[in-house]
Amino acid sequence: MLGEYRIEGRRAAEIAASVEKGVRTGGLAAGRPLPPMRELAQQLGVNANTVAAAYRSLRERGVIETAGRRGSRVRERPPGAAREAIRPEVPEGCTDISTGNPDTALLPPLHAALASAADNASRSAVLYGAPAVSEPLAAEARRLLDEDGVPDGPVALTSGALDAIERVLAAHLRTGDAVAVEDPGWGSLLDLIPALGLKTLPVAVDDEGPLPEEAARALRGGARALVVTARAQNPTGAAVTPARARRLREVLAGHPGTLLIEDDHGHGIVEEPLNTLTGSTDCWALVRSTAKAYGPDLRLAVVTGDAVTLDRVRGRQLLGPGWVSRLLQDAVLYLWQTRAVDVAAVARSYGQRRNALVRALEARGVEAHGRSGMNVWVPVPDETGAVARLLHSGWAVAPGARFRLASPPGVRLTVSPLRAEDAGRLADAVAAALRPAAARRYD
Numbered sequence: 001m002l003g004e005y006r007i008e009g010r011r012a013a014e015i016a017a018s019v020e021k022g023v024r025t026g027g028l029a030a031g032r033p034l035p036p037m038r039e040l041a042q043q044l045g046v047n048a049n050t051v052a053a054a055y056r057s058l059r060e061r062g063v064i065e066t067a068g069r070r071g072s073r074v075r076e077r078p079p080g081a082a083r084e085a086i087r088p089e090v091p092e093g094c095t096d097i098s099t100g101n102p103d104t105a106l107l108p109p110l111h112a113a114l115a116s117a118a119d120n121a122s123r124s125a126v127l128y129g130a131p132a133v134s135e136p137l138a139a140e141a142r143r144l145l146d147e148d149g150v151p152d153g154p155v156a157l158t159s160g161a162l163d164a165i166e167r168v169l170a171a172h173l174r175t176g177d178a179v180a181v182e183d184p185g186w187g188s189l190l191d192l193i194p195a196l197g198l199k200t201l202p203v204a205v206d207d208e209g210p211l212p213e214e215a216a217r218a219l220r221g222g223a224r225a226l227v228v229t230a231r232a233q234n235p236t237g238a239a240v241t242p243a244r245a246r247r248l249r250e251v252l253a254g255h256p257g258t259l260l261i262e263d264d265h266g267h268g269i270v271e272e273p274l275n276t277l278t279g280s281t282d283c284w285a286l287v288r289s290t291a292k293a294y295g296p297d298l299r300l301a302v303v304t305g306d307a308v309t310l311d312r313v314r315g316r317q318l319l320g321p322g323w324v325s326r327l328l329q330d331a332v333l334y335l336w337q338t339r340a341v342d343v344a345a346v347a348r349s350y351g352q353r354r355n356a357l358v359r360a361l362e363a364r365g366v367e368a369h370g371r372s373g374m375n376v377w378v379p380v381p382d383e384t385g386a387v388a389r390l391l392h393s394g395w396a397v398a399p400g401a402r403f404r405l406a407s408p409p410g411v412r413l414t415v416s417p418l419r420a421e422d423a424g425r426l427a428d429a430v431a432a433a434l435r436p437a438a439a440r441r442y443d
Contacts, residue, residue: 002043003049004027005022005027005028007019007022007034007035007040007043007044008044008066009044009045009054010044010050011050012050012051012053012057013054013057013178014049015040015044015050015054016057016058016063016411017072019034019054019058019063019064020058023063023074026191028074028163029074029075030074030075031073032073032074033071033072033073034055034072034073034074036053036071037051037055037058038051040042041349042279052238052343052408053079053162055072056363057421058072059072059197060079060175060176060194060197061195061196061197062196062197063073063075063193064341066191067347068278069097075194083352087168088387088391088396088397089242090391090396091391093394094391094394094395094396095394095396095417095418095422096395096396096417097395097396097397097398097413097415097417097418097426098397098398098412098414099398099414100234100235100374100375100398100412100414101296101393101414101416102269102291102292102293102295102296102374102416103349103350103374103416103417104295106341106346106349106428107275107293107294107295108294108335108340108341108349109340110294110295110298110335112338113330113331113332113334113335113338113340114327114331114336116198116330116331116334117326117327117329117331117334118326118327119289119361120326120330121326121327121330125175126326126410127340128322129385130164130315132156132157132193132317132318132323132324132328133156133157133329134157134326134329134333136333137157137330137332137333138155139327139360140336140337141155141288141302141304142155142304143373144267144336145286145288145302145304148178148273148274148276149274150276150278150286150304151273151278151279151284153304153305153306153307154307154310154311154314155302155304155310156289156302156303156304156310156313156314156317157263157300157301157302157303157305157320157324157329158300158301158303158313158317158324159300159301159324160266160299160300160301161263161265161288161289161291161301162189162192163301163315164190164285164287164289164301164303165189165227165261165287166192166196167191167303167313167316167317168261168285168287168303168305168309168313169179169196169225169259169261170195170196170308170316171200171312171313171316172224172225172259172283172312173196173198173224173225173259175196175197175198176197176198176199176222177197177198177199177224177225177231178198178199178200178201178218178222178225179193179199179200179201179223179225179226179227180201180202180203180215180219180222180223180225180226180227180240181193181200181201181202181227182202182203182205182210182227182228182229182233182238183202183203183204183205183404183405183406183407184205184228184235184236184400184403184404184405184410185205185227185233185234185235185403185405186229186234186235186263186403187271187402187403188341189227190403190405192436197371200405201218201222202214202218202224202405202406202407203218203226204407205233205236205238206238207236207237207238207369207371208238208239208240208241208243208246208371209228209229209233209238209239209240209241209244209245209248210226210228210240210244210351212244212247212248212250212251215251215252215414216251216254218376219251219252219254219255219258221402223258224257224258224259225258225259226252226258226259226260226261227261227262227263228240228260228261228262228263228277229263229264229265229266230246230262230263230264230266230274230275230276231260231264231266231270231272231274231372231373232265232266232269232270232272232372232373232374232375233372234265234294234373234400234412235375235377235400235402235403235410235412236369236370236374236375236377237354237369237370237371237373237375237376238369238371238372238375239266239270239272239371239372239373240275241275242275245275245276245277246276247269247338248277248280249277249280252277252280252281254420255281256281256282257281257283258281258283259281259283259285259309260277260278260280260281260283260284261284261285261286261287262276262277262278262284262285262287263287264286264287264288265287265288265289265291265292266292266372266373266433267291267293268293268341268343268346269290269292269293269343269346269347269350269373269374270291270350270372270373271343271344271347271348271351272346272371272372275328280307280378282306283305283306283308283309284305284306284309285303285304285305285306285309285310285313286303286304286305287301287302287303287305288301288302289301290332292374293341293343293346294332294335294340294341298328298331298332299324299328300324300328300329300332309438336339350371350373350374350416352417352420353415353416353419353420354370354373354374354375354376354415355370356420356423357376357413357415357418357423357426357427358370358376359372359423360423360424360426361376361378361427361431363427364427364428364430364431365428365431366378366430366431366434367379370415373410374381374415374416375413375414375415375416376412376413376414376415377410377411377412377413378410378411378412378413378414378430379408379409379410380400380409380410380411380433380434380442381434382409382437383401383409383410383411384399385433386411386433386434387399387411389432389433390401390411390429390430390433392431393429393432394429394441395426395429395430397411397412397413398411398412398413398414399411400412413426413430
């Protein structure tokens with residue numbers, strides 16, 4: 001049943017580790033059935049309860065899934081095979097528009113910010129027992145949140161958006177709980193949820209954000225949490241409009257116990273206003289990462305939310321890393337205070353490239369989506385074929401499989417590496433890649 005790979009171990013932890021090694025090395029492929037518990041127990045010479053404990057541990061961490069009498073099998077995308085690994089090999093000379101990275105030319109220089117942070121540290125070293133968040137940073141973060149109409153709440157800091165979302169989910173949810181997520185949506189989040197032992201329930205999106213009827217269906221179906229991207233949605237570029245926000249608030253009002261997480265990673269790179277859903281439920285959190293505006297290596301995200309959620313997040317954080325480096329905090333505060341990023345100019349730069357590409361695609365009869373941010377989503381009938389043909393044309397794009405649960409196939413194009421004159425050439429290549437192959441005769 002398992003081909004050449006042999007599961008080994010005498011204790012539950014050893015058996016689980018052996019299965020995970022098989023998944024990681026490719027010996028156990030996604031979707032591969034695992035031996036029935038009694039059969040594997042007999043092979044290993046252990047009690048069936050030991051194998052049951054190993055399978056339970058693997059299931060809780062999202063490595064395997066169990067479907068009643070059909071037994072257990074490796075998840076289609078287990079945590080050991082992250083979606084980020086689903087990317088094409090980029091040959092030399094090919095333009096890589098698959099990464100989702102910001103344009104480095106639009107990132108601010110960090111020399112002065114880091115020098116200022118180092119100077120602060122030399123004058124007043126941060127020691128154990130100091131507050132986790134500097135008061136000036138918390139005050140500035142709160143001011144910016146107030147400007148966008150985010151309800152009042154305490155402020156915490158984490159090492160990026162995914163770290164924040166994981167901590168918020170862990171503060172409220174338990175193994176087996178379901179989380180409603182955008183589909184297509186952020187691939188790292190779609191990996192994180194099963195890795196936490198949680199289930200994903202897909203919510204379809206359009207250019208204005210999650211569809212209210214889909215969100216309502218997921219909540220009626222048992223979802224205990226809903227994750228929404230406010231603007232610059234990855235991969236579709238969707239941005240929640242005022243009308244869509246009102247309808248989603250109405251849906252959430254009928255499920256006040258839902259944990260709402262709003263990801264505002266587009267803050268600092270888009271001009272679209274934030275139409276927040278926060279405050280619609282008893283438990284909520286809004287997360288703002290600095291990655292897109294200031295660079296992915298500046299690992300800091302601002303989190304606010306209801307008092308209970310933030311208290312749990314900060315309490316658990318104290319038992320781990322404790323706090324985000326004050327050097328980073330001071331550097332980010334410096335960047336904010338000196339207006340190191342011209343938000344209007346950055347948004348205009350991404351918008352010009354994104355809009356030019358969308359218009360060029362539509363002029364060639366290709367459906368394209370990209371309302372905000374740095375990505376354009378193109379539905380395709382065949383992802384593998386489209387990716388391969390575009391590679392042959394000199395363009396590396398991201399396969400939609402990295403972002404999808406139940407939604408139709410597509411590819412993501414990141415506009416960050418593009419110049420204004422690239423839109424037409426890229427649109428020509430995409431249109432050609434989607435054109436049906438000419439029929440051939442074999443006489």
